[in-house]
Amino acid sequence: MKKLLFATLALFAACKNEPGNTTKSDFTPPKSGTTVAADSVLIEEDKLNHQYFAVTVIATDSSINGTYDIEAHWGFNMAVNTIRMPIGGEHFEPILRRGKEPYSFIVGFHFDNDTAFHEYYAIDGQRGQMMMKYVKAYTLQ
Incomplete structure (x- = not known):
C-alpha cells in the first residue's frame, strides 16, 4: 500500500508544470470547411438594411500546417x-478578437x-x- 501511495505521489510531482516550461498545445484543427472562430458587428451607418461586418476563420485541408481561410463580409x-x-x-x-477601430478584428494566438x-x-x-x-511577425524556432 505504501508503494502505491509513493508511486502516486511521484506521478503527481512529475506532472507539475513549472513556469517557463512549455508544452505543445492540444489544439487539433477541425476538418476542412469548419469554422474555427467568428464574430460580427452591426454596421451602425446602415440602419436601413440592418447589415453586419463579419469575419470568419475557417479550417482548410492544410490547417494541420497552420493555414486557414479568412472570410470577411x-x-x-x-x-x-x-x-x-x-x-x-x-x-x-487562431483566436479572433475585436480591434481598436469600430470595424476591425484581429486574428491572434496564445503561446503554449x-x-x-x-x-x-x-x-x-x-x-x-x-x-x-499581417500586423506582426514572430520567430518561434
Whole structure:
C-alpha cells in the first residue's frame, strides 16, 4: 500500500508544470470547411438594411500546417484570403478578437502556456473597402 501511495505521489510531482516550461498545445484543427472562430458587428451607418461586418476563420485541408481561410463580409460584399500561422506555431489555435477601430478584428494566438493575446493578422472594414494584413511577425524556432 505504501508503494502505491509513493508511486502516486511521484506521478503527481512529475506532472507539475513549472513556469517557463512549455508544452505543445492540444489544439487539433477541425476538418476542412469548419469554422474555427467568428464574430460580427452591426454596421451602425446602415440602419436601413440592418447589415453586419463579419469575419470568419475557417479550417482548410492544410490547417494541420497552420493555414486557414479568412472570410470577411461587409453587408453583401465578401473578401476571402488565406493566412499562415507563424513557422513553429502551426499548432496554435487562431483566436479572433475585436480591434481598436469600430470595424476591425484581429486574428491572434496564445503561446503554449501563456494567456496573453498575441496579435498576428488584422481585418479592417469600412464603407466601400475591406483590408486584410499581417500586423506582426514572430520567430518561434
